[in-house]
Amino acid sequence: MSDHKYINYSSAKSVTDAVNTRRSIRAFTDELPPMNVITQIIETATRAPSGTNIQPWKVYVLTGETQKSLCAAACAAFDDPENKHQIEVSYYPEKWIEPFLSRRRKIGWDLYGLLGIKKGDREKTHQQHKRNYLFFDAPVGLMFTIHRDLATGSWLDYGMFLQNIMLLAREAGLHTCPQAAWSDYHKVVKAQLHIDPSEVIVCGMAVGYADKDAIVNDLVSHREDVSEFVRYLG
Numbered sequence: 001m002s003d004h005k006y007i008n009y010s011s012a013k014s015v016t017d018a019v020n021t022r023r024s025i026r027a028f029t030d031e032l033p034p035m036n037v038i039t040q041i042i043e044t045a046t047r048a049p050s051g052t053n054i055q056p057w058k059v060y061v062l063t064g065e066t067q068k069s070l071c072a073a074a075c076a077a078f079d080d081p082e083n084k085h086q087i088e089v090s091y092y093p094e095k096w097i098e099p100f101l102s103r104r105r106k107i108g109w110d111l112y113g114l115l116g117i118k119k120g121d122r123e124k125t126h127q128q129h130k131r132n133y134l135f136f137d138a139p140v141g142l143m144f145t146i147h148r149d150l151a152t153g154s155w156l157d158y159g160m161f162l163q164n165i166m167l168l169a170r171e172a173g174l175h176t177c178p179q180a181a182w183s184d185y186h187k188v189v190k191a192q193l194h195i196d197p198s199e200v201i202v203c204g205m206a207v208g209y210a211d212k213d214a215i216v217n218d219l220v221s222h223r224e225d226v227s228e229f230v231r232y233l234g
C-alpha cells in the first residue's frame with residue numbers, strides 16, 4: 001500500500017477523505033486564510049462531545065504581530081541553554097517502553113532522514129525542532145488551554161475538539177500541525193498572551209495552506225495494521 005495516497009492538498013470531500021488527508025504539515029505558505037473560515041472551523045468544532053457538556057476548550061487565535069512576538073520570545077527561550085523550562089503536564093511518559101519507543105523513533109528518523117539531517121547532528125536537529133516555535137511559518141497559530149481544575153476526562157474531550165478542527169481545516173483546503181512543543185514553554189506563552197494562571201497550555205496548532213514544494217511535507221507516517229491491535233470477540 002503506497003503512503004502517497006494520503007498526500008492530497010485539495011479540499012477534503014468527505015469525512016473519510018478529511019481523515020485520510022490530514023497529516024501533520026511542517027511547512028506553510030504565507031497566504032493568510034480568511035479569518036471567517038478560521039472562526040467557522042472553531043465554531044463547528046465545538047459540536048465535539050464532552051462529558052456532561054463541560055466544553056473544556058479555550059482557544060487563542062494568533063496572527064500578525066502577536067504571533068511574531070510570541071514566536072520571537074519562544075525561539076529565544078528555546079535557544080537559551082540556561083533556560084530550564086519545566087513542563088506543567090506530561091504529554092509523554094517518563095519511561096519509554098515498547099512498542100511505543102520504536103514508533104516514536106521511527107517517525108523521528110523518517111522526518112530527519114527526509115530532511116537529510118544525520119543522527120547526532122545536534123545543531124540541525126535543534127534548528128528543525130525550533131521551527132515548531134515559528135508555527136512552521138503558518139500564518140495562523142492556535143493556542144489551546146484548559147482550566148487546571150478539570151480532570152483527565154476533559155483532556156479526552158479536548159482531543160475530540162482538536163481533531164474536529166483538523167478535519168474541518170481539511171474541508172476548507174487547509175492543513176494543520178498539532179504541537180505539544182508549545183506546552184514546554186508555557187511560561188513564555190502565558191506571559192506573551194496574558195493567559196490567566198488558572199489555565200494550562202494543552203498544545204498549539206499551526207494552521208494554513210501547505211507548502212507543496214517543501215520536502216518535509218512529503219512525510220507520511222506509518223500506521224500499524226488493524227490486526228495488530230483489534231480483537232474480535234464473540
Ligand SMILES: Cc1cc2nc3c(=O)[nH]c(=O)nc-3n(C[C@H](O)[C@H](O)[C@H](O)COP(=O)(O)O)c2cc1C
Pocket residue numbers: 022023024025026107132177178179180181182203219220221
Ligand atoms: C497532541 C499532539 C501534539 C503533537 N505535537 C507535535 C509537535 O510539537 N511537533 C510536531 O512536529 N509534531 C507534533 N505532533 C504530530 C505527530 O508527530 C504526528 O501526529 C504523528 O507523527 C503522526 O503523523 P501525522 O499527524 O502526519 O498523521 C503532535 C501530534 C499531536 C496529536
